[in-house]
Amino acid sequence: MHRLSEDVFQIPVVPRDGVNAFLVGDVLVDAGTRFSAKKILGELTGHPVSAHVITHAHVDHAGGTRQVTAALDVPVWVGELDAADVESGHPVAPAHNPLPTALSNAVGAFPSAHVDRRLVEGDEVGPGFVVLVTPGHSNGHISLWRESDRTLICGDVINTMNLITTKPGLQEPPKLFTTDPARNRESIRRIAALEPQLTLAGHGPPVHGPEALRAFAASLPVD
Numbered sequence: 001m002h003r004l005s006e007d008v009f010q011i012p013v014v015p016r017d018g019v020n021a022f023l024v025g026d027v028l029v030d031a032g033t034r035f036s037a038k039k040i041l042g043e044l045t046g047h048p049v050s051a052h053v054i055t056h057a058h059v060d061h062a063g064g065t066r067q068v069t070a071a072l073d074v075p076v077w078v079g080e081l082d083a084a085d086v087e088s089g090h091p092v093a094p095a096h097n098p099l100p101t102a103l104s105n106a107v108g109a110f111p112s113a114h115v116d117r118r119l120v121e122g123d124e125v126g127p128g129f130v131v132l133v134t135p136g137h138s139n140g141h142i143s144l145w146r147e148s149d150r151t152l153i154c155g156d157v158i159n160t161m162n163l164i165t166t167k168p169g170l171q172e173p174p175k176l177f178t179t180d181p182a183r184n185r186e187s188i189r190r191i192a193a194l195e196p197q198l199t200l201a202g203h204g205p206p207v208h209g210p211e212a213l214r215a216f217a218a219s220l221p222v223d
């Protein structure tokens with residue numbers, strides 16, 4: 001577990017920051033895949049946890065949720081429009097995904113979990129963070145923003161690495177797994193406008209300062 005500031009920790013679930021979870025205060029954000037629970041629980045040893053937030057209902061963020069929250073006995077909080085997918089464990093693949101429906105749905109399935117709280121814009125979470133609804137990658141995708149030190153946890157609104165080569169750099173998330181890429185670009189422009197000092201994504205290393213995000217957002221096509 002890497003300490004990024006007084007109360008913000010990165011939990012790299014796989015090497016090279018390929019999949020990240022975060023601990024903010026006593027709130028665990030995301031839980032990797034179904035194979036990540038043991039690693040996350042080990043990293044959390046000695047850190048109190050009171051709740052678990054999921055940025056979006058995908059297999060690499062909510063996959064470990066059921067096992068982690070059962071072990072810690074903490075509630076599950078997720079954006080209201082992704083709650084049904086967490087509770088079913090069967091998110092429906094984007095319509096433009098060319099894989100056979102049965103295959104893509106099977107690949108995306110994860111252990112379902114009961115949702116205790118459906119988060120909406122402006123909800124307060126952890127030490128000073130507020131919920132931003134940042135749809136596009138999934139319909140109910142949320143980010144967490146703390147104005148006081150300009151810290152942003154943005155899930156998969158952006159990837160901060162190339163998922164194939166692992167080379168750091170800002171990217172749109174893969175279109176295949178993004179429900180509405182144009183809407184996600186609106187969310188990218190929204191988070192860039194916040195001018196975060198620290199941007200923490202689900203895939204890739206932390207990004208320091210607002211410049212890279214601002215330039216990346218400006219480079220995107222306007223739909």
Ligand SMILES: [Zn+2]
Pocket residue numbers: 058060061156202203
């Ligand atoms: Zn992801």
